[in-house]
Amino acid sequence: MRKPASCVLSIALSLVMTVGFIPSPALAEIASAPEPAAQSAGKPNESPAETTSGQARANDQISAASGTNVTANATQPIDASMFSIEDTDIRYTGNPVMPTVTSSTVPSDQYTVAYENNVAIGQATAVVTADDQNYSGTCAIPFEIKPANAAANYQHSTTAQSGDITLTVQWNDPRLGQETTFHVTATGGSGAYQFRMDAPTYMDPDGSSESVADPSRNQWQQYTGECTSHDYQFEMTASGTYYLRFYLMDKAAGVYYLRSNVFASANDDAYPAVSAIVKSAVDKCSADTDGSDYARALWLHDWTLDHLEYDHDLNWCSAESGLTRHQGTCESYQRIYSKLLNAAGIANGRITGNGHTWNAVKIDGKWCQMDLTWDDTSDNWYGDLDQRHLYFGLTDELMAIAHSDHTSNYQKDDYAYRSTDLSNNYFVRNGKADKWAEKYADRIQQHLDAKEESFSINADNQSFPPSISGIQNGIVAYAMNLREWETNNSKVELAATSNVTKESNSKWSAKYRFLYLSTDDIIRAINQRLPRLRKMYCH
Structure with missing residues (x-):
């Protein structure tokens, strides 16, 4: 009589535990034994997990002892x-x-x-x-x-009402450097509300204010889907007050504009106000420089670039974002530099063109153009040209090479920042422009000695794009005109200009053009005009 499978299994386990193996005939008998219709191998007090685990261990032992795979479905x-x-x-x-x-x-x-x-x-x-x-x-x-926490759990609350619709904004005391939650809910109307948060405004303790982010970006223009409430998070990063605006739209109820205003203030020495950061920087600037307009303008230019990275998402656009979040668009660069210059007592103005903005700065009584956004680079693609200062102290004409809209700016009669002088250009002041001009001296002299009254020379930076070569060569031409030239022991007045001409979509020509007159020629020309001048002014 064949023993029940459970009995055979017990014998097999006993053999395994006693002698470490089980004979093949026994294995065959186990494999062919019919399963009981309904029988639990576990003890009454064993959990299903323990039963499964014990069964799996038994099967593992049998398989290991015999080298034969015996599979049991142990998943629960x-x-x-x-x-x-x-x-x-x-x-x-x-x-x-x-x-x-x-x-x-x-x-x-x-x-x-x-x-x-x-x-x-x-x-x-x-x-x-x-x-x-x-x-x-x-x-x-x-x-x-569940619905968001009731108003009693928030420290602050403000409401706005239109008809039977009430818009409520709730929040707790903000902690600088951490996100503050603004819980927006509504009652009345259809109940199918849509909400929106506008770009916050930072209000400095010094009385100034600015939009922290660009309000035209999609994230500040988009309403939520239909809901009964929504939570907005915003991180405040500077001591002062933030002005936030929240909007409700209930189309079914015919309400398309309902606004609630929030003024949230916080102060923390670890997160100083923008004005305090500016003052600290200007104080350090005064201590680190000789106090001249040029030295301070240059120091503040470099300090700004060290503390700011361009925001390629085009969201942050303020001095607050640049100085406390260290991100910003051209607006941030322009605003920060302007605040620093104002605090340092250096006159400045704001210029716009080509969807861009930069600064005009008055140094030692002369206006010049500064574009800190375009100067903010670590690239070094053009030989010994310091790209971090390429746009420091340009004339209007040279800045228009980079920003074509500026041509119409400076040609207006009421233009207030006319910049015609390169005496405060970075490369002129540090002597680099004169070294560049020196490389052309022998070639220029050959034309002067040949008594050519006009001539041109190819520039050495032909491979540079026009926006780079045109500006660099304009600076070099200025330095050429400052040098003393002579031929045949006679002094020469040289007029050098830079010219970049586009020859194709991928090729352009960069040249210097020269006109010259000797000192004798200049005196002769003046004497020829004197009789006419006497008639005009001496009668």
Whole structure:
């Protein structure tokens, strides 16, 4: 009579435990033994997990002893009773809510969790999936997303009303350097509200104010989908007051514009006001320089570039963002430099063109052009040309090479920042322009000695793009005109100009053009005009 399979299994296990092996005929008998219709191999007080684990160990021992694969299906299906969500106070935030799902039965590395309907207020679901050697299957864990905390849990609240619709904004005392949550809700109307937050304005203790970000960017223009409330987060980074505007639209109720204003103030020595940062920089500038306009303008130019990176997302556009978030567009560069110059007592102005802005600066009574945005680079692509100062102290004509719209700016009769002099140009002041001019001296002299009254010389930077070569060569031409020239022991007045001509889409020609008159020629020309001048002014 064949023994029951359970009995054979017990004998097999005994043999394994006693002598470390099991004979092949016994294995064959085990393999062919019919399973009992319904019989639990576990003890009455064993948990399903313990039973499964014990059965798996027995199969492993048999397989190891015989070298024969014996497979038993040991996975246990999961159900909702094995899992729990500990957080019982899950609140609406306007963003996906993902509470932690835990289990005292199933190890955390043997299941994954996905979420359904986990944004809006109401019933949501955590979907647990197990696919492991011990556990398998899927089960749903329901949880509730409750309305956001009531107003009593916030320190501040402000409202705006239109008809029966009330827009409410709630927030706590802001902590600088951390995000502050502004909870926006509404009552009345249709209940299908859409909300929007405008770009915040920073109000400095010194009385100045500015939009921190560009309000035309999409993130400040876009309304939410229809909802009953929404949470906005914003990080304040400077001591002072932030002015924030929140909007509601309820199309079904015919309300398209309802605004609530928030003034949130915070002060922290670790996050000084913009005006305090500016004062500290100017004080250090005065201590580190000789106090001249040029030295201070240059120091403040370099300090600005050291503290700011260009924001390629084109969002941050203020002195606040540049000095405390260290990001900004051309507006940030221009505003920061202007604030620094104002604090240093150096006259300056704002220039715009080609969707860009830069500074005009008055140094020792002479206006010149400065573009800190275009100077902010670590590139060194053009030989010994310091690209970090290429746009420091330019004339209007040279700046128009980079920004073509500036031509119409400086040709207006009421233009207030006329810049015609390169005496405060960076390369002129540090002597670099004269060294560049020296490289052309022998070639120029050959033409002078040949008594050519006009001639041209190819520039050495033919491979540079016109926006670079045109500006550099204009500076070099200025230095050429400052040098003393003579031929045949007679002094010569040289007039050098730079000219860059486009020959094709990928090729251009950079040249210097020269005109000269000897001193004798100049005196002769003056004497020829004297009789006419006497008639005009001496009668």
